Amino acid sequence: MFGWGLIGASTIAAEHMIGAIRAQQGHEVVAVASSSAARAKEYAAAHGIARAYDSVASLLADPGVRAVYISTTNELHRDQVLAAAAAGKHVLCEKPLALTLDDARQMVDACAAAGVVMATNHHLRNAATHRRIRQAVQDGAIGKPLFARVFHAVYLPPHLQGWRIDRPAAGGGVTLDITVHDADTLRFILGAEPVEAVALSQSASLAQQGLEDGVMAVLRFDNGVLAQLHDAFTTPFAGTGIEVHGDKGSIVGRNVMTQRPVGEVYLRDAAGERQLEVEHENLYVRGVARFCAAMRGDGVPAATADDGVRSLATALAVLEACRTGSTVRID
Numbered sequence: 514m515f516g517w518g519l520i521g522a523s524t525i526a527a528e529h530m531i532g533a534i535r536a537q538q539g540h541e542v543v544a545v546a547s548s549s550a551a552r553a554k555e556y557a558a559a560h561g562i563a564r565a566y567d568s569v570a571s572l573l574a575d576p577g578v579r580a581v582y583i584s585t586t587n588e589l590h591r592d593q594v595l596a597a598a599a600a601g602k603h604v605l606c607e608k609p610l611a612l613t614l615d616d617a618r619q620m621v622d623a624c625a626a627a628g629v630v631m632a633t634n635h636h637l638r639n640a641a642t643h644r645r646i647r648q649a650v651q652d653g654a655i656g657k658p659l660f661a662r663v664f665h666a667v668y669l670p671p672h673l674q675g676w677r678i679d680r681p682a683a684g685g686g687v688t689l690d691i692t693v694h695d696a697d698t699l700r701f702i703l704g705a706e707p708v709e710a711v712a713l714s715q716s717a718s719l720a721q722q723g724l725e726d727g728v729m730a731v732l733r734f735d736n737g738v739l740a741q742l743h744d745a746f747t748t749p750f751a752g753t754g755i756e757v758h759g760d761k762g763s764i765v766g767r768n769v770m771t772q773r774p775v776g777e778v779y780l781r782d783a784a785g786e787r788q789l790e791v792e793h794e795n796l797y798v799r800g801v802a803r804f805c806a807a808m809r810g811d812g813v814p815a816a817t818a819d820d821g822v823r824s825l826a827t828a829l830a831v832l833e834a835c836r837t838g839s840t841v842r843i844d
């Protein structure tokens with residue numbers, strides 16, 4: 514049996530990741546660490562987890578833990594990844610990897626030096642819809658890609674309206690929460706790197722303490738594509754999607770910027786519009802499966818540690834563009 518430890522008694526672990534780990538044959542969640550002993554115990558009992566720790570150090574000292582899934586608030590990821598690497602544990606870390614690029618790079622380097630696998634939990638790469646869109650774009654179905662539009666404006670559910678809307682120090686705000694996913698998705702689908710960002714943000718109703726709850730950005734990619742992003746915590750009925758428009762056709766994903774295996778993909782060109790077939794599967798189960806394969810030496814994770822650094826670079830550039838009102842280069 515391959516043992517996992519959860520660093521963070523979080524909602525995402527409870528709602529998606531514990532199940533995704535348990536869906537892998539021979540894998541089990543054996544421990545959880547929380548900053549509160551009572552919450553660790555309660556969480557372990559609620560989810561059938563054998564051992565509850567009140568510190569990351571105790572969990573990392575557990576020889577039955579061979580990999581960790583880190584889903585604490587964002588400002589904690591760096592030190593927890595560094596500690597996990599030093600303890601020789603493989604690391605699946607939530608996005609955004611960190612709050613600065615230097616921190617994110619330090620995490621990647623530490624895992625590489627320790628010889629452990631590190632991955633970023635960008636789940637959308639595992640969506641059958643996104644993979645179908647990517648394949649169509651890369652097969653030339655729309656000709657030369659020119660523009661992309663990402664619709665990722667949602668309503669932040671009440672049970673998640675904590676640190677995301679009122680704790681800047683924890684890496685709150687819609688840009689580090691959602692734009693970071695858009696950046697990864699566009700890189701994945703286009704096979705290109707963003708090089709410039711312009712953006713404006715909004716604090717309409719939910720966000721406090723100077724955080725933003727809505728953002729619109731435009732990115733330029735190194736293949737010339739311009740991508741427009743609309744991300745929000747405040748719009749219950751906007752619907753999600755992604756579109757890529759080329760000189761020979763357009764591909765449209767509807768209801769695809771989501772955690773659930775749902776949504777449709779359409780191709781429009783001179784022959785008309787038709788729906789492309791997709792075989793939906795659980796995004797998180799697939800992501801963990803790729804991570805497990807990488808730990809066995811078989812391939813790389815769906816979203817690598819380096820992918821996490823690159824998506825963070827774009828999100829930080831969007832934040833800076835909002836702050837300064839200028840065009841920001843993305844290195």
Ligand code: NDP
Pocket residue numbers: 520521522523524525526546547548549552553584585586587607608609634635636673675690772
């Ligand atoms: P939560 O707010 O649920 O959990 C974050 C931390 O908050 C936990 O580690 C826990 O601290 C503390 N906490 C949780 N519940 C309580 C409570 N009832 N009382 C007091 N403290 C509590 O965050 P999320 O699960 O929404 O997000 C965690 C991370 O996962 C973030 O980095 C986020 O960006 C990422 N995420 C990624 C998603 C994806 O699809 N890839 C989706 C959602 C989130 P402690 O561990 O000390 O108990």
